Amino acid sequence: MGSVQAIRPARYHRSRRLLRRCAICDLFEFVAPPDPPKEIMAEGAVLLRGAALPVETELLAALNDITATSPFRHLVTPGGYTMSVAMTNCGVAGWVSDRTGYRYDQIDPETGNPWPAMPDCFLDLAVAAATEAGYREFRPDACLINRYEPGARLSLHQDKNERNFAHPIVSVSLGLPAKFQFGGLKRNDPVKTFAVRHGDVAVWGGPSRLCYHGVPVLKEGYHATVGRLRINLTFRAAR
Ligand code: MD3
Numbered sequence: 001m002g003s004v005q006a007i008r009p010a011r012y013h014r015s016r017r018l019l020r021r022c023a024i025c026d027l028f029e030f031v032a033p034p035d036p037p038k039e040i041m042a043e044g045a046v047l048l049r050g051a052a053l054p055v056e057t058e059l060l061a062a063l064n065d066i067t068a069t070s071p072f073r074h075l076v077t078p079g080g081y082t083m084s085v086a087m088t089n090c091g092v093a094g095w096v097s098d099r100t101g102y103r104y105d106q107i108d109p110e111t112g113n114p115w116p117a118m119p120d121c122f123l124d125l126a127v128a129a130a131t132e133a134g135y136r137e138f139r140p141d142a143c144l145i146n147r148y149e150p151g152a153r154l155s156l157h158q159d160k161n162e163r164n165f166a167h168p169i170v171s172v173s174l175g176l177p178a179k180f181q182f183g184g185l186k187r188n189d190p191v192k193t194f195a196v197r198h199g200d201v202a203v204w205g206g207p208s209r210l211c212y213h214g215v216p217v218l219k220e221g222y223h224a225t226v227g228r229l230r231i232n233l234t235f236r237a238a239r
């Protein structure tokens with residue numbers, strides 16, 4: 001299981017003494033101080049900057065295997081709209097939407113087969129991040145994978161299709177940078193906006209678990225390893 005150290009970005013392994021001896025490091029730290037490794041967004045909600053970077057290559061390779069079996073597709077909402085974000089899943093349960101509603105299903109409706117298994121590198125990262133955020137019992141059985149092309153967005157919503165809201169949700173951002181909008185328990189509560197980048201991991205639980213959230217329109221761009229895309233992995237204990 002991934003340890004707390006294993007999900008820290010490499011720069012935190014460097015000793016204070018080494019940093020102090022490097023004048024250029026001093027200069028960069030002055031111009032752009034590093035993000036804190038743990039940022040509290042709200043009660044129960046923690047942002048772990050760069051926590052996925054040490055396992056980026058494994059995550060992207062595992063993602064390719066998953067989408068070879070269960071490809072990305074644009075789901076239709078119960079209201080009849082086609083989502084701009086394309087989705088797939090891995091794990092024993094997958095989130096799906098169609099004209100009849102939203103639900104978790106063991107079967108990929110597109111292939112008629114079970115969703116691909118959750119890769120160990122996915123599970124280990126999600127469990128390590130939840131532990132780091134103070135959620136020690138988290139064992140996700142579902143991973144929803146969202147793919148944003150520039151122009152795609154996810155409007156403000158609550159995640160309410162899971163059986164037990166005592167479990168947190170872990171989200172891993174890869175590829176193009178995006179903004180998270182994070183509101184309150186009512187749709188019209190004020191929202192805070194957080195910029196998320198490649199490798200950032202967020203954990204939402206406790207009093208934040210049912211907060212409204214969304215992703216505004218993704219800006220045009222190109223990421224060196226992911227391309228013209230943003231990928232978000234969302235880990236849940238659905239059942
Ligand atoms: C705040 N995905 O799939 S994850 C989703 O970036 C979803 O693709 C977004 O929202 C994405 O349902 C955002 C961030 C997130 C997830 C769950 C939350 C924020 C949350 C639950 C409660 C509060």
Ligand code: FE
Nearest residue numbers: 157158159213
């Ligand atoms: Fe959500």
